[in-house]
Structures are given as structure tokens and as C-alpha cells.
Amino acid sequence: MFQLTIRDDLSEVIDYTSPNVPIRTVEGTLLHFPNKAAVCHWHSEVECIIALEGEMHYFVNEQVYRLAQGTGIVVNANRLHFGYAVNDRDCKFLVLLLHPSLLSGNAYLESHYINPLLYDANSDAILLSGEVAWHRQALHMIATLFQLGQQQPAHYEFQISIQFATLWLLLYEHTVAQYGSFQGTSAPSNHLKEMIGYIQKHYPKKISLHDIASAGLMSRSKCCRLFQQTLHQTPIEYLLHYRIQKSLSLLADDHLAITAIAEACGFNGASYYTEVFRKIMGISPSAYRKSRAL
Template sequence: MVYVQLNVVENLSEIVEYDTPYLPIRTRQSKLSYFNNRSASCHWHIDLEFILILDGAMNYFVNGENYLLQKGEGIFVNSNRLHYGYSYKDEDCSFLVMLLNPSLLVRNPYIESKYIKPFLQDSNSDAIVFHEGIPWQSEALRFIHALYETCHHQEDGYELVALSQFDLLFLHLYRNTVAQHGFHTEHSKDITAIKKMLAFIQIHYGENISLQDISTVGAVCRSKCCRLFKVSLKKTPIDYLTHFRIQKSIELMTNNSLNITDVSIACGFNSSTYFAEVFKKIMGVSPTEYRQILSK
């Protein structure tokens, strides 16, 4: 099986492909089983993200916190927050995902400074989990469902409807967060450290990287480095490095001018034999077999 891969660049930001070139909105229905190891890549983007669980359950990491999402629940992820979803008890999960660029909300500088910037920068609004049993959150779920359906079906005039629905959804979130509890800007040093270490790996994965190299970039000791990776990514730093190298090798194998040895060297493996061994352990097939699947 060829897995879904997010288009994440060196600084961990995702290059988002919107539904149309005219409106920065993306809607998708997906499953965790479409991703390798039933886990998306850790990433961030400027867009506001909304997830609705259709069936099953999913763990969701946002800026150092882990949330369990059950069927019928949802989550909002604020702009520029480090996040990813991964399986709960190795089970599959079906979900809707919607990304909306905050530029859709900007009408004039006054609106932006009074409402939009405070909410986007509020450290208490990194993520919001929506439960059916809480009235304002239940209403938020209905807003999200309606907006998703509008954007997904794209009936004539849907753009104007989507803009008005997004305005109402944003206002609903603002009234139940910043308007009630104030604006907070405390940001975790641990998140800053993990972002720096992940970015370092994504830039230097083809080189000989040690645990000491990774921890030095984050300005933490090796034990704290390991602890941050375990809490955030459920992997050791070296495990994350290995999985990232395999992800990059998959991208390179679409280039038929590169043989397996070339791919293994470019991705930081000392030998093609070891690369093949690790690849099969993670992907379930050998690099040669995977390349044959790609060619079909």
C-alpha cells in the first residue's frame, strides 16, 4: 500500500493544497490507516484546523498536550501550532479534516487587531476539544459540519456562504475563549526546543547525526531530549530520525534514475543492506518491492 504523506518542508510547516486556487480552504475525509504506522507527520501551518471523528478514536498531539478524540467529537487546532494525529490502541479512525486560512477573516485592521490576532496568539487556545454534551461545544460541532458540507459540495455561490459560516464559527469560538477568559501569551520553551530539534533532523537527515547533535540544537541535555521526543512523538530521537529517513527515501524512489544504493546514501544510511532491513521493518516490504508498487 502507498501511504499518504503530508507535504512538510524543512521548518516543519506543511504546504497546504487547497480545494481550489480561489479560496484557501481544504476539506478531506480520511482514515489513519492511510498513513504509515497510522500516524501523520508532526507539522504546523498557518491555517486553522478542524477535525471531526466519524468512527473509531484518535489521539491528537498539539503543542505538548495529548488529547483523546472519540466518535462524534472534534478538535480545533489554532494557527502555527505543532500537531499531528495518531492511532489509539493501534485502531483505525475515520475522520473529516478542514483547513481554513485566517486571511479569510481579515476585513480591516481594526477587526484584525481586536478579534483575530488575540485569538490566534492566545496560548490558552492552542487546541479546543468539542464534546456533544457541552452546549456551546455542541453548537460549534454543528457550525463545523455545516461549513464542511458547504465547502465540500461547492454548489453555486458556496464561496459567499462559506465566508459567512466561517465568520460565525470564529465568532462563536472567540466568545467562548478569549472574550471570557482573556488573552494569554505564555509559550512553552519545550515546544520551542522540540521544533528546533525536529527542524534540525529534517534538514540534516542525510548526514551522520547523533543524539548529542540533536540535543545541542534544542539547548537541552540528552535525557531531556529523549523525554521531549517520547512525550511529543512517542518515539526516541533516533527512532524519529530513522522513520523520517524512510519517509524521505520513499519520495526519492519515485525518481527512477536513482538506484536503491543512491537512495540509501542520500537518506543517511551507511549501507544499502541496512537500509533495506530498516525499510522492510517499517514499511512491510523491501525497497525494491515498494518501487514496483509505485510503478503500477
């Protein structure tokens, strides 16, 4: 199952596929996430996604992109992002993470080719379709990198380094080489990030809308508008979904009672936890636990 481990600052804990190069390759499905939506997060790796079956929405720094089957997206490093379902339908996808350190080692190349794209505020995300020739080329390179990371043939470490550099040059040629590099802030809204961080840090405790809004230094009405516009959820909906997400790993421990899990995840009683769990996951916590044991 595809799982995300998120720190209090919203950064993801990355476990690399290879012990020798900073690459991660995972195949996943939105069905494994509560409400078919991943948790908002960021990391220092460049992320490449290809939708294999179905489609999904992809949120990157307050912009939402639609990934149809066979299309992909490159998410630049340190951008807040997550994927979620279109019309509650599942989507199968591959994820490729590559750390920019694979491209470094030469000061001139870093200053002229790597950093201009890495920190370009207009290149938070690059959507790749099958209708443009260079997009198809990029998608093929991503698929090749994914296979190298999965299969790890002879000399795969060097092949990954070469292939990533080739992909990066292709992206560079069609972005900052043509339009310039805008070195403005590419960070997501600090207010939104602070509020999400507050939720993810304090979810086991009692949290009110006032608490969330205060973390972002704004009114409750503005807080609700910002969440709805960017995450397509109310702050309380995001809180409940995150609590359910955190409860899934606890359900894997058969020795933990449902009541204890509910309390550990911030729910006021097992019955309310079960009600919310059933609404989001479609089954009860007990049924979910049994399904994992099969």
C-alpha cells in the first residue's frame, strides 16, 4: 500500500528505493487514501507523476492541475502538493522522486542550468500531455527512470544520473530557456502552510475552527475561503480526513481497541470515530481491519 509519512512541518519522510542513488519509485492508487486524497506535503526531491489508469486532480502551490490517463506532471522541489480523486473515481499512478543532488557537482552548471529552473516561480509544476512532442519525450524518460529504479540492472546508478540530466535539460529548454527564470517566492501560502501544519501537529487534541484560523493569523471566514479555494475542503473536513488517515496505521495493530484508536486520533468516542470513518472510507473501522488481515 502507498503510504505517506509526514513530519510536523509538512515535509515527507522519503525512503529511497536504491541504497546508492537518491531515487524513489512507487506505484499507487488513490483508493488507498481516505476519501481518495493524499495528505498535503512537500519534499526536497523533484516529483514526477504519470496517471496510468483513470485520472486525478493534482494540487501544487495553490494551483490545481488535471491529470488524464497517460499524462503526467513534474512537481518542482519544495512545493506543497497532493493528488486527489476526480468525481470520487480511483486513479492508478506511478511516482518517481529524484533528488536534485544527482545533477550537482559543477558550480557553473548549477548556477546556469539547475538553480534557474529549480527556483523558478513559474515552474512549480510542468504538466505533460501526449499531444506535444517534447511532452511525450519527457514522459518516456520518466517511465525509463522509473523502470531503472525498480529493476536496478547493471550500472543503473549511472544510467539514472544520465537520464535525469537529460530530462532536466529537456525541461530547462522548454521553460526558463524560453521564458526566463522568475526568482520570486515559489513557496505556498505561508498562512495555509501554517494552518495545515497546526492541524497535522495537534490533530490528537481538541481543535476548533478558531484555533486553525489563529494559526494562520486570519479570521475564520477567510480561513474557510482559503481552504475551500485551494484544498476543496473546509478546515474541519481536512482535520477529520487527516485524523482518519492517521488512524489507518493504528488499525493494523489488532491489540489496539477501536476506542483507544479513536482517542489517540482526536475523536470524542468510538461511535463518532466509526461514523466519520464509515463516511470517508465507506466501511467501518472493524471491517477495514479485517480486510487488511485477508
